[in-house]
Amino acid sequence: MTYLNHYNEEDKVLVAVDCIIFGFDEEGLKILFVKRGFEPEKGKWSLMGGFLKREENLAEAATRVLFSLTGLQDIYMEQLYSYSEIDRDPVTRTISVSYFALINKNKYDLKLNIKNEAQWFKFSEAPLPIFDHQQMIEKALIRLRRKALSTPLGFELLPEKFTMRQLKRLYESILNQKLDKRNFINKFNSLDILVKLEEKDKTSSKKGAFLYKFDEKKYQLKKEEGFNFKL
Amino acid sequence: MTYLNHYNEEDKVLVAVDCIIFGFDEEGLKILFVKRGFEPEKGKWSLMGGFLKREENLAEAATRVLFSLTGLQDIYMEQLYSYSEIDRDPVTRTISVSYFALINKNKYDLKLNIKNEAQWFKFSEAPLPIFDHQQMIEKALIRLRRKALSTPLGFELLPEKFTMRQLKRLYESILNQKLDKRNFINKFNSLDILVKLEEKDKTSSKKGAFLYKFDEKKYQLKKEEGFNFKL
Numbered sequence: 001m002t003y004l005n006h007y008n009e010e011d012k013v014l015v016a017v018d019c020i021i022f023g024f025d026e027e028g029l030k031i032l033f034v035k036r037g038f039e040p041e042k043g044k045w046s047l048m049g050g051f052l053k054r055e056e057n058l059a060e061a062a063t064r065v066l067f068s069l070t071g072l073q074d075i076y077m078e079q080l081y082s083y084s085e086i087d088r089d090p091v092t093r094t095i096s097v098s099y100f101a102l103i104n105k106n107k108y109d110l111k112l113n114i115k116n117e118a119q120w121f122k123f124s125e126a127p128l129p130i131f132d133h134q135q136m137i138e139k140a141l142i143r144l145r146r147k148a149l150s151t152p153l154g155f156e157l158l159p160e161k162f163t164m165r166q167l168k169r170l171y172e173s174i175l176n177q178k179l180d181k182r183n184f185i186n187k188f189n190s191l192d193i194l195v196k197l198e199e200k201d202k203t204s205s206k207k208g209a210f211l212y213k214f215d216e217k218k219y220q221l222k223k224e225e226g227f228n229f230k231l
Numbered sequence: 232m233t234y235l236n237h238y239n240e241e242d243k244v245l246v247a248v249d250c251i252i253f254g255f256d257e258e259g260l261k262i263l264f265v266k267r268g269f270e271p272e273k274g275k276w277s278l279m280g281g282f283l284k285r286e287e288n289l290a291e292a293a294t295r296v297l298f299s300l301t302g303l304q305d306i307y308m309e310q311l312y313s314y315s316e317i318d319r320d321p322v323t324r325t326i327s328v329s330y331f332a333l334i335n336k337n338k339y340d341l342k343l344n345i346k347n348e349a350q351w352f353k354f355s356e357a358p359l360p361i362f363d364h365q366q367m368i369e370k371a372l373i374r375l376r377r378k379a380l381s382t383p384l385g386f387e388l389l390p391e392k393f394t395m396r397q398l399k400r401l402y403e404s405i406l407n408q409k410l411d412k413r414n415f416i417n418k419f420n421s422l423d424i425l426v427k428l429e430e431k432d433k434t435s436s437k438k439g440a441f442l443y444k445f446d447e448k449k450y451q452l453k454k455e456e457g458f459n460f461k462l
Contacts, residue, residue: 006269007322011282012243015315015326038237051242054324058315082313082328084246084289091238093285095246095326097313150381150459228381228459 016089016096017062018049018133019077020140021070023105024157026166027122028173030105031137033129034069035117040090041130047137048118049096062099070118071111077101081139088132098136100143102156123173141174148174149229152193152222155214163201163209164188187229193218247320247327248293249280249364250308251371252301254336255388257397258353259404261336262368264360265300266348271321272361278368279349280327293330301349302342308332312370319363329367331374333387354404372405379405380460383424383453386445394432394440395419418460424449 021032050065200208281296431439
């Protein structure tokens with residue numbers, strides 16, 4: 001073969017995918033880990049990861065890996081970044097491509113398969129995962145923060161009906177800072193993507209708090225347009 | 232080995248990098264291609280690409296490949312996306328990671344090595360490159376457009392001193408649309424990152440046009456802050 005110098009068998013490496021799954025509930029931002037089922041680092045907390053197979057592309061691999069480890073299906077994941085430090089996996093050279101998704105915990109928790117010991121962790125209290133997974137998570141968090149400040153966010157993470165308090169908590173836990181209530185409500189209202197419902201949530205006070213939902217059309221439009229949300 | 236099922240020799244693939252280099256001159260946005268030096272598709276126009284070697288990570292591979300094909304050095308490239316369709320390279324399964332950079336043509340053209348027939352093309356008239364390189368370029372263009380609308384841009388592409396006409400042309404050629412002159416100037420001035428010089432450029436009219444440069448400090452600050460530029 002004339003191109004032997006270029007296509008070199010010895011340069012071949014394994015390619016893996018690792019999935020960063022964010023969720024949200026009353027405790028704040030959550031991240032999904034799984035107990036690694038094989039050596040090295042067996043039994044340690046890890047992102048949902050696995051190797052790319054011959055018959056699939058990276059997105060298909062990410063979907064298969066997530067399903068096989070957690071039972072979660074129909075999750076749209078976004079490719080984030082490829083990691084390639086020479087010794088990032090001690091067994092053999094492995095390039096890993098990270099994928100991330102925001103999922104609605106309320107909707108998917110019932111489907112979460114616990115046989116592989118998948119577990120949600122409060123983001124601020126999550127254990128240190130294996131290899132360079134912490135680095136992957138940090139990059140995903142930067143992306144998530146940029147999204148929160150430049151496109152509406154919440155549709156994928158909140159229950160269908162939610163209070164302003166929940167929405168504010170979501171932003172606070174993503175941005176990791178306290179937000180001024182009135183300022184937040186004003187800014188968010190100015191986006192004109194919320195629908196105030198007649199209904200109230202009375203679980204946290206007798207008076208109750210009005211419930212809201214997103215106007216899906218306006219939400220999607222705003223998502224395409226983008227904005228620069230200074231909170 | 233207990234982990235044979237997971238680390239599978241047969242799943243190994245080649246990993247390549249492909250570099251998308253954008254430049255700008257009086258003709259508008261430019262892209263750098265190189266004539267591919269090996270089979271398959273030898274002699275066709277291609278992004279600057281090559282295979283990841285055992286002793287380097289992806290960023291190092293991108294730097295080496297760009298230098299060896301064009302002589303360009305000290306170019307900061309940003310990783311963009313990984314491409315993994317099974318048959319994207321007809322010889323063997325190859326995952327390719329794209330990198331992109333904006334470079335100052337004026338500064339680097341002298342250093343451009345022509346032995347590999349690297350050539351700038353006007354973006355709108357560039358030939359169709361090999362494999363899925365066109366797809367890579369389109370994703371890079373989307374990223375470039377998003378950058379142009381959410382952070383200041385121009386420092387990397389324009390000569391040190393430039394006219395408003397050049398700045399507007401840069402935005403027009405990136406966004407591929409005509410912009411209203413007064414509106415553009417007002418919006419750009421409101422960013423407060425330009426310094427108007429005493430000097431005039433007299434190459435295109437007798438009266439001349441004032442030259443500007445960027446206030447580098449304010450430019451960098453604005454870059455970190457971001458904005459939502461509706462043009």
